[in-house]
Amino acid sequence: MKHHYSEKPRTIADVINLPELGGRIQALRSERGMTLQELADRSKVSVSMLSSVERALKAPTVVVLDRIADGLGVSLTRLLADPAPDRVVVRRADRQDTAAYPSGWHRTILSPVVPGVNFELVRVTLPAGCDAGDFPAYAAGSHEYIAVESGEVRVTVGDQAVDLAAGDSLYFAADVAHAYANHTGEPATYYVAALISRSRT
Numbered sequence: 001m002k003h004h005y006s007e008k009p010r011t012i013a014d015v016i017n018l019p020e021l022g023g024r025i026q027a028l029r030s031e032r033g034m035t036l037q038e039l040a041d042r043s044k045v046s047v048s049m050l051s052s053v054e055r056a057l058k059a060p061t062v063v064v065l066d067r068i069a070d071g072l073g074v075s076l077t078r079l080l081a082d083p084a085p086d087r088v089v090v091r092r093a094d095r096q097d098t099a100a101y102p103s104g105w106h107r108t109i110l111s112p113v114v115p116g117v118n119f120e121l122v123r124v125t126l127p128a129g130c131d132a133g134d135f136p137a138y139a140a141g142s143h144e145y146i147a148v149e150s151g152e153v154r155v156t157v158g159d160q161a162v163d164l165a166a167g168d169s170l171y172f173a174a175d176v177a178h179a180y181a182n183h184t185g186e187p188a189t190y191y192v193a194a195l196i197s198r199s200r201t
Contacts, residue, residue, distance in 0.1 A: 158177065
């Protein structure tokens with residue numbers, strides 16, 4: 001005699017702890033210094049949906065989760081995995097965030113996102129005669145290290161300006177306004193290692 005069982009299809013909510021998932025997404029977004037609107041723009045998921053997912057009010061589909069993961073620059077597995085800290089985090093070249101600014105300079109975030117660690121490793125290229133503009137002071141206890149790979153860069157920290165050439169490096173306490181500029185006729189590339197005491201806004 002055959003028995004027929006009717007089983008309701010399992011949903012995301014059946015296999016995932018929604019509050020933990022929402023907390024993970026919110027933590028990753030905060031570590032990136034991203035607003036809900038910025039994540040919505042990157043992930044192509046509406047602000048209302050993102051807010052509902054972070055607050056565990058809605059169970060997202062796998063498609064929506066994949067878009068959120070892409071917007072955060074992490075794998076889908078990272079969103080679904082146990083929230084225990086990762087010991088090894090890889091960020092592939094094709095997942096790095098690169099931004100091009102109207103004045104012509106490029107900024108690429110090389111470092112992976114690690115919840116609870118406000119550290120960034122950034123590669124910046126300034127074309128000839130380019131001024132990247134001013135950056136605001138970060139919280140007390142923030143630090144930045146600069147290493148010039150090629151060309152020349154002027155770093156201004158508060159009222160002090162320092163000219164760096166290829167191979168030069170610099171440290172400064174980043175709790176004051178600072179700026180980067182290339183006043184030469186050749187492009188310049190440099191790296192910024194930043195340890196910020198709280199998420200950038």
